[in-house]
Amino acid sequence: MNEQRPRRDGGKRYREQGDYGDRNRARSSQAVRRPARVQPARRVAYGVIAAVREDEAFANLLLPQRIDRAGLDAKDAALATELTYGTLRRHGFYDRVIELAAHRPVGEIDAPLLDVLRLGAHQLLATRVAPHAAVDESVSLAREVGSRSTAGFANAVLRTIGRADAEAWLVEVLAGVRDEDERLAIEHSHPLWIVRALRRALAAAEREAELPELLAADNAAPRVSLTALPGLLERAELPGTPTPLSPVGVRAEGGDPARLPQVRDGRVRVQDEGSQLAALALSRARPVEPGERWLDLCAGPGGKAALLAAEAAVGGAALLANEVVPARAELVRRALVALPDPPEVLAGDGRDFGESHPQEFDRIMLDAPCTGLGALRRRPEARWRKQPGDLPGLTGLQDQLAESAVRALKPGGLLAYVTCSPHVAETRGVLRGLLKRHPELEQLDTAAVLNQVTGGSLETAEEGGAVQLWPHSDGTDAMFIALLRRTA
Numbered sequence: 001m002n003e004q005r006p007r008r009d010g011g012k013r014y015r016e017q018g019d020y021g022d023r024n025r026a027r028s029s030q031a032v033r034r035p036a037r038v039q040p041a042r043r044v045a046y047g048v049i050a051a052v053r054e055d056e057a058f059a060n061l062l063l064p065q066r067i068d069r070a071g072l073d074a075k076d077a078a079l080a081t082e083l084t085y086g087t088l089r090r091h092g093f094y095d096r097v098i099e100l101a102a103h104r105p106v107g108e109i110d111a112p113l114l115d116v117l118r119l120g121a122h123q124l125l126a127t128r129v130a131p132h133a134a135v136d137e138s139v140s141l142a143r144e145v146g147s148r149s150t151a152g153f154a155n156a157v158l159r160t161i162g163r164a165d166a167e168a169w170l171v172e173v174l175a176g177v178r179d180e181d182e183r184l185a186i187e188h189s190h191p192l193w194i195v196r197a198l199r200r201a202l203a204a205a206e207r208e209a210e211l212p213e214l215l216a217a218d219n220a221a222p223r224v225s226l227t228a229l230p231g232l233l234e235r236a237e238l239p240g241t242p243t244p245l246s247p248v249g250v251r252a253e254g255g256d257p258a259r260l261p262q263v264r265d266g267r268v269r270v271q272d273e274g275s276q277l278a279a280l281a282l283s284r285a286r287p288v289e290p291g292e293r294w295l296d297l298c299a300g301p302g303g304k305a306a307l308l309a310a311e312a313a314v315g316g317a318a319l320l321a322n323e324v325v326p327a328r329a330e331l332v333r334r335a336l337v338a339l340p341d342p343p344e345v346l347a348g349d350g351r352d353f354g355e356s357h358p359q360e361f362d363r364i365m366l367d368a369p370c371t372g373l374g375a376l377r378r379r380p381e382a383r384w385r386k387q388p389g390d391l392p393g394l395t396g397l398q399d400q401l402a403e404s405a406v407r408a409l410k411p412g413g414l415l416a417y418v419t420c421s422p423h424v425a426e427t428r429g430v431l432r433g434l435l436k437r438h439p440e441l442e443q444l445d446t447a448a449v450l451n452q453v454t455g456g457s458l459e460t461a462e463e464g465g466a467v468q469l470w471p472h473s474d475g476t477d478a479m480f481i482a483l484l485r486r487t488a
């Protein structure tokens with residue numbers, strides 16, 4: 001049974017023994033004769049991983065439904081989550097390992113079988129799941145998605161993988177890789193173009209040396225934080241500990257926060273601390289004058305709109321929300337139900353807003369559609385779906401939305417330009433263009449505003465100008481927040 005334990009032997013042993021040696025074949029046929037029962041948590045994980053590939057499903061939305069449907073208890077739900085997220089995040093690395101173990105490119109392996117192998121590799125290389133359970137249950141899954149020979153192939157590949165540990169496989173996979181970014185891409189399982197984009201983003205903040213930490217943070221499960229909507233609930237009324245940065249946040253305790261009654265009735269939102277800070281930067285940049293009109297131009301699904309609406313209501317202001325996708329506009333309406341006087345939600349194209357509502361608003365939130373490279377830890381499949389080719393279309397849209405927002409802003413009004421991406425083209429690039437086209441805009445000291453909001457806890461905020469938050473140092477999504485004032 002020793003062969004089943006991961007070893008620190010440099011991964012060489014699998015070659016000495018041969019991947020498809022007689023001993024493995026014997027075991028494989030034995031496994032074919034007596035299929036292991038696939039545990040519900042693994043079945044749920046496999047189902048979600050397959051749906052992500054086949055139907056472009058979002059794991060963070062589908063997984064809770066499948067966990068509910070399968071009636072998993074808390075322990076199995078945690079296992080299913082770990083297996084799903086871990087496999088999806090790290091499949092770039094696992095594919096390299098599978099190619100070495102199977103002696104063929106992953107492109108030549110049927111997609112459902114490849115899903116099984118990735119899930120098996122994750123269990124063998126990154127979890128405490130007993131290797132025999134990881135292999136045997138994967139073989140059963142392989143038999144379900146393929147044939148008897150498919151099961152034999154899965155058995156052989158996974159037994160080979162299980163003979164070395166992740167560290168040893170990394171050495172094998174990296175052999176011959178000279179380029180530093182390529183090395184980091186493999187080690188931290190990110191597409192190369194994203195590694196390069198994150199390097200540039202850190203370099204712009206003179207923090208390039210932190211790239212490995214940032215990539216590692218993308219692979220760690222984020223802590224769940226909740227927002228207690230001001231005026232509706234005090235955060236002290238919630239279970240959990242106060243968030244270190246946001247004055248309205250709580251770090252949730254274990255369990256599904258969606259089940260909390262305060263979340264169900266809408267007084268509390270599940271929301272990353274970085275998103276809380278983005279909304280508070282706008283609402284608390286200066287005292288609210290009663291009667292102010294605020295706009296959330298791209299509001300779906302409504303997280304920041306809910307916090308802004310609550311802040312506006314406390315100060316005697318009123319929010320209008322807009323979202324171009326009707327189904328997402330509906331989500332915004334639902335996000336606002338707990339407010340005593342829920343704001344109106346329009347389903348329009350934000351690019352037309354400046355023309356239809358010129359100089360009407362005192363504060364505007366432009367949380368722009370973006371690549372989302374700052375929230376990769378939250379959406380495990382996202383890094384593999386995004387393409388560098390998405391960027392020009394997005395920055396063009398960001399420019400147009402920013403133009404519209406400036407037109408809709410009253411002289412003296414405040415604009416928050418926000419992205420959940422640190423990509424320099426979407427952040428500093430869009431901002432630079434906007435400031436160049438509009439000399440009537442002045443950039444506010446967002447770091448000073450946020451330091452006031454956080455009580456000085458934001459250690460990494462840059463002096464002056466905009467703020468770029470980072471998962472590895474701030475514990476938030478990598479939100480970019482820039483406050484601007486229209487002077488005339």
Ligand SMILES: C[S@@+](CC[C@H](N)C(=O)[O-])C[C@H]1O[C@@H](n2cnc3c(N)ncnc32)[C@H](O)[C@@H]1O
Nearest residue numbers: 298299300301302303304324349350367368369
């Ligand atoms: C980053 S999300 C906003 C997240 C939101 N502020 C929150 O905190 O829940 C960007 C939103 O912009 C919407 N959007 C994209 N193009 C738009 C447009 N032309 N006009 C208005 N909204 C748009 C997207 O559908 C998406 O819901």
